[in-house]
Amino acid sequence: MSFKHIISRDNPVFKQLKKFADNARERRAEGKTLLDGVHLIESYIDTFGEPDLIIIPEGKSSVEATGLIQALADIPTIMLPTLMFAELTPVTNATGILALVKIPQLPVPEKPAFALMLEDIQDPGNIGSMLRTAAASGVDVVYLSTSCTDAWSPKALRGGQGAQFVLPIVERVDLIKALQAFDGNSYATAMQGDSLYMQDLSQPTAFVIGNEGAGLRHQTMAAATKRITIPMATTALGSVESLNAGAAAAVCLFERMRQASLK
Amino acid sequence: MSFKHIISRDNPVFKQLKKFADNARERRAEGKTLLDGVHLIESYIDTFGEPDLIIIPEGKSSVEATGLIQALADIPTIMLPTLMFAELTPVTNATGILALVKIPQLPVPEKPAFALMLEDIQDPGNIGSMLRTAAASGVDVVYLSTSCTDAWSPKALRGGQGAQFVLPIVERVDLIKALQAFDGNSYATAMQGDSLYMQDLSQPTAFVIGNEGAGLRHQTMAAATKRITIPMATTALGSVESLNAGAAAAVCLFERMRQASLK
Numbered sequence: 006m007s008f009k010h011i012i013s014r015d016n017p018v019f020k021q022l023k024k025f026a027d028n029a030r031e032r033r034a035e036g037k038t039l040l041d042g043v044h045l046i047e048s049y050i051d052t053f054g055e056p057d058l059i060i061i062p063e064g065k066s067s068v069e070a071t072g073l074i075q076a077l078a079d080i081p082t083i084m085l086p087t088l089m090f091a092e093l094t095p096v097t098n099a100t101g102i103l104a105l106v107k108i109p110q111l112p113v114p115e116k117p118a119f120a121l122m123l124e125d126i127q128d129p130g131n132i133g134s135m136l137r138t139a140a141a142s143g144v145d146v147v148y149l150s151t152s153c154t155d156a157w158s159p160k161a162l163r164g165g166q167g168a169q170f171v172l173p174i175v176e177r178v179d180l181i182k183a184l185q186a187f188d189g190n191s192y193a194t195a196m197q198g199d200s201l202y203m204q205d206l207s208q209p210t211a212f213v214i215g216n217e218g219a220g221l222r223h224q225t226m227a228a229a230t231k232r233i234t235i236p237m238a239t240t241a242l243g244s245v246e247s248l249n250a251g252a253a254a255a256v257c258l259f260e261r262m263r264q265a266s267l268k
Numbered sequence: 269m270s271f272k273h274i275i276s277r278d279n280p281v282f283k284q285l286k287k288f289a290d291n292a293r294e295r296r297a298e299g300k301t302l303l304d305g306v307h308l309i310e311s312y313i314d315t316f317g318e319p320d321l322i323i324i325p326e327g328k329s330s331v332e333a334t335g336l337i338q339a340l341a342d343i344p345t346i347m348l349p350t351l352m353f354a355e356l357t358p359v360t361n362a363t364g365i366l367a368l369v370k371i372p373q374l375p376v377p378e379k380p381a382f383a384l385m386l387e388d389i390q391d392p393g394n395i396g397s398m399l400r401t402a403a404a405s406g407v408d409v410v411y412l413s414t415s416c417t418d419a420w421s422p423k424a425l426r427g428g429q430g431a432q433f434v435l436p437i438v439e440r441v442d443l444i445k446a447l448q449a450f451d452g453n454s455y456a457t458a459m460q461g462d463s464l465y466m467q468d469l470s471q472p473t474a475f476v477i478g479n480e481g482a483g484l485r486h487q488t489m490a491a492a493t494k495r496i497t498i499p500m501a502t503t504a505l506g507s508v509e510s511l512n513a514g515a516a517a518a519v520c521l522f523e524r525m526r527q528a529s530l531k
Contacts, residue, residue, distance in 0.1 A: 052506065111505060138515045140508045143501030164512075171506035202526045235522065236529050238406030242374060243315065243434035245403045249427075252401045252518035255511070259498065259519045260526070263465045266499050 008061070008082035011089075019089060022060065025105065026093045029155040033176075036108050038157045039093060042100035043069045048167040049106055055080055056104035062090035070101040095129075095160040108157050111173040116188055117146045118209045119261060122180050124225055125152040125216035126250060132156055133164020135214075135254045140168040142258035143265075148178040180213065184228040187211050191229040193221055194253055198232030206261040214257070217250040233257075271324070271345035274352075282352060285323065288368065289356045292418040296439075299371050301420045302356060305363035306332045311430040312369055318343055319367035325353035333364040358392075358423040371420050374436040379451055380409045381472045382524060385443050387488055388415040388479035389513060395419055396427015398477075398517045403431040405521035406528075411441040443476065447491040450474050454492040456484055457516055461495030469524040477520070480513040496520075 011019050024031040025039050032038045037057070040046050046056065059082040061074060074082070085093075093103055121139045126132050132154055139147055149156060156165070156174045175183075184191050189209025192201075213229050215221030226232060235248060235256050248256070274282050287294040288302050295301045300320070303309050309319065322345040324337060337345070348356075356366055384402045389395050395417055402410055412419060419428070419437045438446075447454050452472025455464075476492050478484030489495060498511060498519050511519070 134512050134515065137508050138511060140503070141498075141500045141511050141515075143503065145503065166508055166510075166512075167506075168508050171503055171508065173505075200529060202529050235404075236525055237404045238525065240403070240406065240408060240434055242436075243430075245400050245429055245431050245434065247429075248401060248404050248518070249397050249429075251514060252397060252404075255515035255518040256522045262499055262501065263523070263526075266463065266465050 008084050010084045012086055014089065018083065019085065022093055022105065026159055029158065032108065032155065032157050037105060038108055038162065039159050040104045040106055041094050041096065041159050041163060043067075043073050043102060045162060045167060046073060046102065046104045048170055049104070052170055053106070053109050056106045057081075058083065058105040060085060060090065060093065060103040060105070062087050062101060066101040073102060093159075095158075095163055109170065111171075113173045113175060114145050116209070117211075118189070119144050120146050120148065120187060120211035121254065121258065122148045122150075122178075122183060122191075122211055122213040123153055124150045124180055124213065124221055125219070127154055127216065129154050129158045129160035130164040131249075131251055133161040133166075133168070134251050136161070136165045136168040136172060136174070138251070138255045138258055140172045142262045144172065144258060147172060147174045148180060148183045149174065149176045150180050151177045180225050181228045184211070184213065184225070190231065192231050192233045192257070193226040193229035194257065195221065195226060195232040195234055196247070198234040201233045201235050201257060201260055204231075204233060204260075206264050210261055212254070212257045214250055214254050217247070271347050273347045275349055277352065281346065282348065285356055285368065289422060292421065295371065295418065295420050300368060301371055301425065302422050303367045303369055304357050304359065304422050304426055306330075306336050306365060308425060308430060309336060309365065309367045311433055312367070315433055316369070316372050319369045320344075321346065321368040323348060323353065323356065323366040323368070325350045325364060329364040336365060358421075358426055372433065374434075376436045376438060377408050379472070380474075381452070382407050383409050383411065383450060383474040384517065384521065385411045385413075385441075385446060385454075385474055385476040386416055387413045387443055387476065387484055388482070390417055390479065392417050392421045392423035393427040394512075394514050396424040396429075396431070397514050399424070399428045399431040399435060399437070401514070401518045401521055403435045405525045407435065407521060409436045409438065411443060411446045412437065412439045413443050414440045443488050444491045447474070447476065447488070453494065455494050455496045455520070456489040456492035457520065458484065458489060458495040458497055459510070461497040464496050464498050464520060464523055467494075467496060467523075469527050473524055475517070475520045477513055477517050480510070
């Protein structure tokens with residue numbers, strides 16, 4: 006295997022990679038992102054083919070990473086000093102391999118049967134884990150509001166564990182328009198609303214979930230068919246005020262899975 | 269209001285606070301932890317009374333924090349340079365107030381009706397959000413295995429959003445013994461098992477959830493009454509392998525809430 010060894014932060018390839026790691030606008034403009042670790046890279050290759058570039062750190066790689074690096078020996082590869090490599094990865098114990106890939110464009114269904122709409126979610130790890138939950142529950146399209154963090158950052162990809170490769174995601178969406186266009190029942194989660202458990206989710210269904218600090222905007226909530234709430238317990242010792250957005254999404258999305266599984 | 273101004277990292281009070289921020293053993297040995305932010309501190313005071321010490325940064329505090337600082341003017345207070353203050357908080361945009369408090373000991377029910385057992389969860393934010401979900405779903409005791417990260421770290425408290433103040437938590441538990449002692453049905457989440465949705469959860473119920481990388485240990489799984497699985501979807505484009513531990517906990521715990529809400 007041959008590779009190019011880059012040791013300067015001023016190297017234009019490294020500078021470009023750093024932009025892909027840090028900057029949503031750059032990822033969007035170029036349609037590329039960085040995948041971190043063997044599992045994600047293998048998932049990508051299975052469906053979309055070879056990465057554009059492999060990036061490895063100096064020194065020993067893990068057994069897993071070494072196997073993958075050898076299998077991808079034909080792909081252009083660069084090696085970076087450990088500290089420079091670390092600047093490109095979201096995790097402290099880096100897995101020893103990164104890949105630069107084209108962001109895939111999955112076909113968006115014309116008439117989605119099960120949609121998730123997310124408003125203003127700021128944390129990349131949260132977006133990632135909600136996408137993972139959505140894929141597991143059979144959602145067929147996710148809409149992210151313009152104010153959401155992007156789905157293709159290294160941290161969101163890590164949280165998604167491959168969800169981004171099987172789930173069509175539409176970013177920078179006006180959720181009010183998306184709700185108006187949705188052909189089915191849309192449910193906005195709120196502190197006050199009908200119980201989730203009383204809803205018949207057998208028709209085309211969309212769940213709309215807001216930023217957990219502020220909740221959904223009023224206009225977004227008004228554009229949904231219905232406000233619903235997840236019943237919560239109060240114990241002798243008190244109660245918490247709400248679920249976090251990821252837990253609320255899991256409970257709502259899997260209620261539809263439950264109803265479908267009984268048929 | 270008067271306060272002590274500490275500007276040296278060698279100051280013994282600061283060194284002790286840093287231990288509380290960073291070190292589970294120290295928190296356990298002294299029975300104290302640090303609360304970060306107005307919301308958590310107010311929740312604590314509502315139930316358990318005054319903190320032992322208030323810590324504030326130099327410079328301007330938020331309006332919320334300023335109000336609380338004034339309300340707590342009788343409590344010993346120290347002021348730290350911004351950078352030293354930041355060393356004590358888990359968040360980058362610190363809220364401008366910390367409190368040193370005694371870790372509360374909530375009464376553990378003798379015969380729990382609804383328990384959550386967590387094995388080997390490493391991420392403090394994950395533990396926090398699972399505790400929050402547990403409190404919201406009416407769990408009356410949580411058992412954490414010896415290999416779990418502790419529930420009283422600043423990050424876990426932040427994730428819990430007050431759950432630790434209303435939910436009895438037993439740490440450093442041998443889960444196999446806890447399962448053997450549990451008087452009811454215990455359900456271990458697994459890749460292969462009976463559907464969650466086919467279970468009658470009207471009896472005393474415990475859910476056992478493992479580290480998401482490795483899943484539950486075999487011996488722990490064997491000690492539970494039953495293995496269950498959350499049904500997952502496969503789309504035309506593929507599937508994800510699993511839910512993350514927090515989402516799996518939310519789906520399981522709220523299935524019991526759902527069944528109870530129909531009665």
